[in-house]
Amino acid sequence: MNIKSLLLGSAAALAAVSGAHAADAVVAAEPEPLEYVRICDAYGAGYFFIPGTETCLKIGGQVRTEGGWYNAYKAGQDQGARGTYWHTRAQLSIDTATDTEYGPLKTNTVYRWDWNDGNATTTKLLWANISLGGFLVGKADSAYSTFLGYAGDVINDDVIEYGINGTDELNQLTYNYDAGNGFTAVVSVEDSNSGTGATGANGEDSSDHYAPDVVAGAGYKAGAWQFRVVGGYDSIVEEGAVKARVDADFGILSAFIMGGYNTDGSKLNKYAGAGGAGIGWGDWALWGGVGVPVNDKLKWNLQVAYDDLKTFSATTNLKFNPVKNLLVEPEVTYTNYDSVNKDTWAGILRFQRSF
Numbered sequence: 001m002n003i004k005s006l007l008l009g010s011a012a013a014l015a016a017v018s019g020a021h022a023a024d025a026v027v028a029a030e031p032e033p034l035e036y037v038r039i040c041d042a043y044g045a046g047y048f049f050i051p052g053t054e055t056c057l058k059i060g061g062q063v064r065t066e067g068g069w070y071n072a073y074k075a076g077q078d079q080g081a082r083g084t085y086w087h088t089r090a091q092l093s094i095d096t097a098t099d100t101e102y103g104p105l106k107t108n109t110v111y112r113w114d115w116n117d118g119n120a121t122t123t124k125l126l127w128a129n130i131s132l133g134g135f136l137v138g139k140a141d142s143a144y145s146t147f148l149g150y151a152g153d154v155i156n157d158d159v160i161e162y163g164i165n166g167t168d169e170l171n172q173l174t175y176n177y178d179a180g181n182g183f184t185a186v187v188s189v190e191d192s193n194s195g196t197g198a199t200g201a202n203g204e205d206s207s208d209h210y211a212p213d214v215v216a217g218a219g220y221k222a223g224a225w226q227f228r229v230v231g232g233y234d235s236i237v238e239e240g241a242v243k244a245r246v247d248a249d250f251g252i253l254s255a256f257i258m259g260g261y262n263t264d265g266s267k268l269n270k271y272a273g274a275g276g277a278g279i280g281w282g283d284w285a286l287w288g289g290v291g292v293p294v295n296d297k298l299k300w301n302l303q304v305a306y307d308d309l310k311t312f313s314a315t316t317n318l319k320f321n322p323v324k325n326l327l328v329e330p331e332v333t334y335t336n337y338d339s340v341n342k343d344t345w346a347g348i349l350r351f352q353r354s355f
Helices: 003-023
Strands: 056-069 084-100 103-116 120-132 135-141 169-178 183-190 213-222 225-234 239-249 254-262 284-293 298-307 311-320 326-337 342-354
Touching: none
Parallel strands: none
Antiparallel strands: 056 084, 056 342, 084 103, 103 120, 120 135, 135 169, 169 183, 183 213, 213 225, 225 239, 239 254, 254 284, 284 298, 298 311, 311 326, 326 342
């Protein structure tokens, strides 16, 4: 065997061994492409796409703590009207939106956790609803309250109740119409909260009641002016109420006046409010208020209300935003319950961080 044959044989053997080792080599998989969170600005600030989907998500909420002196919703010498309290709330909201051929498909879910004096903590599903093409179904504030708005820009805006007796949040099927030219309308079928052991506002037995309550309204906005009217029918009491409201916003000053009429002032129905003393409006009620922006951080508000039973309430506050999304709000309320010949002064100092 010559040297050339030996060298060729050695090279062949080496190639065979290298080939065997190469067959066993582990090839590292290429990393999956990284998907960054995409901003979704079609539905307003704060939305982003859920990775891998076309659904937009927004997470928000607030933390609030406030101290109060006396109770504006209780008549002067009532036990509940005296003393002080400290209340803290945490709130979480989760909103989703997806574009469809019928418009945005949305959900709105809000949870609240409240801590009050005495170490009492309560958890509440405030809202949980689905909306599409103007329709809303699920739990939300009554259209009787939301269509006209929440009275003035004060905390104690419902000492004389402008919403519904009890709680505004209830199950409903609602249709909101917006013509795009200033005209709007609403029709809502709402839960009467009847069932086993339930009663109407005047003690009516509603344990076998099945008919829902009904709300309907219409409005028109032109320039600085807006007019709206809404009515609600309490199917248990078989009575209702109508409210009308006019708003004006001139930039340096905003103002509103709102009136309510009860179809039977001798009865309570859920749409003619029970108020702070549980006595309703009587035949009618009036609300009015003004708001004046002092600068970009400070605003002054005033609201007054009066009803057929000679209940009078006046509230004023200052809303101070030292930095974005932080609110400091001192407020004072005076209430006179003429029907029981008592009055009350009450105050609140609120701190709120929203996100």
